[in-house]
Amino acid sequence: DVKVTQSSRYLVKRTGEKVFLECVQDMDHENMFWYRQDPGLGLRLIYFSYDVKMKEKGDIPEGYSVSREKKERFSLILESASTNQTSMYLCASSPIGSGSFYEQYFGPGTRLTVT
């Protein structure tokens, strides 16, 4: 059974703290993604990675960075957390395939609150 796991379901941090959100997939997928989900805005792509040590900015990368040192692990880093980064964070993975006709597999999400 395919699996994407995220390090925490709920997280509370203070403004200015450095925050690490971890994501691990066991499907040997090349692509990994970080989204944030806010009411009325749907899912918005923060960063994605198509290979180890490779990353590309998504639609809303400001205030975030990522790290992918191993194929199975993709980390999202909030260098200095702010209250407007309070959100649900979702990690996903997918294989690379001809024609890109592949679904994404999602983790359960981390609900981050920054106070």
Add this chain to the structure above:
Amino acid sequence: SQQGEEDPQALSIQEGENATMNCSYKTSINNLQWYRQNSGRGLVHLILIRSNEREKHSGRLRVTLDTSKKSSSLLITASRAADTASYFCATEITGTASKLTFGTGTRLQVTL
């Protein structure tokens, strides 16, 4: 602005009825996918339809795609209480391999 827009934003039906959700998008796509999200959880993939396909079925799900109108619909037949969830369409825009752009979702409530 969003690539995908779902309509309606919310839908309430009784068990046994059919539920139809619509998705409109703006640019050329490789494929369109529908996902379900149960409250506070991650998304689960339901069905993928390629840009050269017009209709696809999976169990009680039926998806149509009209690329000339840049729209898709998801039909859930004989709905059950367990279908209560949010449903999102996601498009893979041409030239952006593997990246998906999600809509804002339709919240479906199925009552007994």
